[in-house]
Amino acid sequence: MAAATNNKARRLVVGVCVLALLGGAGWAWSNGLLAKLIPAKAQTTTTRGAQGVPVTVARAERKPMPVRFDAIGAVEPLVTVSIRTRVASRVEKVSFEDGAQVNQGDVLFVLDPREIEAQLMQAEATLNKDKSQLEKALRDVDRYTGLLARAAVSQVQVDDAKTTADMQKATVQQDEANLKALQVQRSYYEIKAPVSGRMGISQVRPGAVIRVDDTLATIRQIKPIYVAFGVPERYLVDVRTSMERATVTLRLQGAGERVGGGKLAALDNTIDPQSGTLMVRAIFDNADERLWPGTLGDVTVTLRMEPDALAVPNEAVQSGQNGTFVFVVDNGVAKVQPVTVNRTVDGQAVISSGLSGGETVVTEGQLALRNGSKVDIKKQAGTPSTGS
Secondary structure: OHHHHHHHHHHHHHHHHHHHHHHHHHHHHHOOOOHOOHHHHHHHHHHHHHHHHEEEEOEEEEEEEEEEEEEEEEEHHHHEEEEEOOEEEEEEEEEOOOOOEEEEOOOEEEEHHHHHHHHHHHHHHHHHHHHHHHHHHHHHHHHHHHHOOOOOOHHHHEEEEEHHHHHHHHHHHHHHHHHHHHHHHHHEEEEEEOOOOOOOOOOOOOEEOOEEEEEEEEEEEEEEEEEEEEEEEHHHHHHHHOOOOOOOEEEEEOOOEEEEHHHEEEEEEEEEOOOOOEEEEEEEEOOOOOOOOOOOOEEEEEEEEEEEEEEEEEHOEEOOOOEEEEEEEOOEEEEEEEEOOEEOOOOOEEEEEEEOOOEEEEEEEEOOOOEEEEEEEOOOOOOOOOOO
16 A cells, blocks of 8 residues: 555656646747747748748840851861873973962963974864865866767766866865864863862972873862851751841851851752751852861851740759740749750750740759749849849
8 A cells, every 4th residue: 555655756856847848838838938948050040941042033035046057167278179191291390389379260380382282283284184085086077078068088087087077076075074183182281270269289390291181289168168068957948948037157066167158059869867957058169268177166147137036044944854945933932944945056945835925934953943933032242232
């Protein structure tokens, strides 16, 4: 009995102590004493959570945006001609300086013509001789025809005279053809520029003996000049419909110099199935010869201006498992909004679906955001405060 009484007394004491502690805690809470005991770090965390995630924002705007794409291009001459010899001879004269500008018809090389000129003289002499014989044959025809009228010769003799005259006439025609062929060959001994352009380095010097089909030099027409580049297949329709009004700019690699004024000139007739690109040529006037064959550069093609395009900064567009999206801020809350990006131009992403314009989108701080997160919009440098 005494042990049972002691246990009840202990329980009663413990219960009274618990009630006293609970009552004291309630009194301390009601008087604000408990808040003073909360660690400063926990209070800071709670306050920050209530303020939201700091972010930078921008507005989705409707404005004119160019339909443009970039590519790597190579400068190519408008025309490239290898100067080859058509006869075997010795070079007497090289009439240009290496790298010089020449015009169509300028004499480039002079070959030794003595052999061909001797053949020409021989051909002319043969022609003159056969012409004299033809005149004699024609006189014989006239004479025998008159004698036949007086029955002094037979008809067979007249016919033989006519046959001889016809044969001599054919001989003269053959001689004239031979002479003309030799005159054409004689023109091969003065090699002229087939086009206007810039000469390369001569492969031969005076005194060199050359053979048929030897390459003597190369001439390239560079005013105007081509820039060749590949166009993505998705731009094919736009390129074909914008050939006349599209503009092309080339930024030279290394120097960084920009050359404008280019126009689309030609499209290839097939798309490369491996790269999915169409080879295109743009033409530049190149009056100052800033573009040189073989130079590489970054090509920018502006097909047209889209007057009412919806654009946001590139930094606003994020990629996820379900595609591209942006965070749209509405009443201090960030919401995930899926979007479709049509293209990027000058640091702007052109949106084809998902936004209507005027929305506020997050451009910095997305890593700390979730759908429905509260945000604290940071004031950007240079942005005036409200009411100023």
